[in-house]
Amino acid sequence: MATIPEVMSDTPTRDDQDRSGGPAGPDQILPDGDPVEQPSADTPARRYTDEQKYQVFNKEFMPHIDSMYNFAFRLTTDEDDANDLVQDTYLKAFRFISSFEQGTNAKAWLFRILKNSFINDYRKKSKEPAKVDYQDVETTYNSEDAESEHTVDLRAESVSDLIGDEVATALNSLPVDFRTVIILCDIEGFTYEEMAKILDIPIGTVRSRLHRARNLLKEKLRDYASSMGYKEESEE
Amino acid sequence: MKEHCDHQVDCLKMIQLILDGEATDQQLARLKANLVSCQPCIQMYHLEQEVKELLTKRMEKKCCPEKLVATIKSKILTFS
Numbered sequence: 001m002a003t004i005p006e007v008m009s010d011t012p013t014r015d016d017q018d019r020s021g022g023p024a025g026p027d028q029i030l031p032d033g034d035p036v037e038q039p040s041a042d043t044p045a046r047r048y049t050d051e052q053k054y055q056v057f058n059k060e061f062m063p064h065i066d067s068m069y070n071f072a073f074r075l076t077t078d079e080d081d082a083n084d085l086v087q088d089t090y091l092k093a094f095r096f097i098s099s100f101e102q103g104t105n106a107k108a109w110l111f112r113i114l115k116n117s118f119i120n121d122y123r124k125k126s127k128e129p130a131k132v133d134y135q136d137v138e139t140t141y142n143s144e145d146a147e148s149e150h151t152v153d154l155r156a157e158s159v160s161d162l163i164g165d166e167v168a169t170a171l172n173s174l175p176v177d178f179r180t181v182i183i184l185c186d187i188e189g190f191t192y193e194e195m196a197k198i199l200d201i202p203i204g205t206v207r208s209r210l211h212r213a214r215n216l217l218k219e220k221l222r223d224y225a226s227s228m229g230y231k232e233e234s235e236e
Numbered sequence: 237m238k239e240h241c242d243h244q245v246d247c248l249k250m251i252q253l254i255l256d257g258e259a260t261d262q263q264l265a266r267l268k269a270n271l272v273s274c275q276p277c278i279q280m281y282h283l284e285q286e287v288k289e290l291l292t293k294r295m296e297k298k299c300c301p302e303k304l305v306a307t308i309k310s311k312i313l314t315f316s
């Protein structure tokens with residue numbers, strides 16, 4: 001399994017500058033406006049020639065563009081926002097290409113940039129329906145009571161007739177942090193370890209967030225499944 | 237066959253680990269034992285599997301518009 005490059009490790013000077021940047025996490029990989037192009041003399045710089053840059057970009061980054069677009073669309077639920085987000089991500093990736101090490105996991109590297117850009121630039125304006133406070137949900141689902149209720153009265157057979165739109169709507173109705181772990185795991189097939197690095201959270205948090213996200217999703221799906229049960233009788 | 241599972245929450249967590257390919261051999265062995273003897277675990281397993289499949293197979297995968305690909309490619313050419 002390929003690992004995600006520790007992009008910080010070869011640019012120690014940035015670390016100090018970043019500390020002022022608010023809560024740890026989002027900005028870690030690619031602080032806006034902070035050029036990484038000039039690594040200090042004692043770091044193993046990956047000085048790609050221009051030709052190599054384009055080569056890396058085309059061979060390692062471009063093949064993931066459909067997945068990236070899909071991720072952007074699932075996060076923003078809007079095509080224009082997804083367009084902007086993907087474009088910004090790819091331009092950043094090119095600008096900071098010297099901190100990408102060839103042969104490492106380009107897809108995870110790109111996803112991490114996109115996720116950070118989303119948090120920094122798009123989250124505020126994203127049109128999330130009925131925005132739930134993430135902390136609230138996390139707290140609610142931390143209680144054992146909530147968990148045991150959620151070994152759900154939903155049957156595999158009853159979800160087997162759901163269509164894509166219903167699944168998408170159910171997914172979109174989840175708070176974005178829960179939606180994100182489901183996208184990364186179930187749609188993109190990242191490992192927990194890769195997800196932990198993309199999201200800057202411990203692996204234990206990945207595990208529990210995913211568990212809660214799925215319980216929430218099953219609740220939403222149960223609503224669809226039961227509304228379908230009623231429809232069947234009227235033979236639409 | 238057990239009609240009632242005493243550790244449903246833990247079993248559910250384990251089932252998810254297994255379906256995600258993240259379980260240890262030990263967890264795998266434990267679940268296999270449950271799956272022949274515990275009715276609620278069998279149901280949970282099928283439900284989790286079905287939900288995962290809904291997400292991977294039934295949801296539309298958006299493709300990046302060609303126009304955007306072209307824009308990105310032309311923009312990076314003006315960069316260096």
Ligand SMILES: [Zn+2]
Nearest residue numbers: 241247274277
């Ligand atoms: Zn059981």
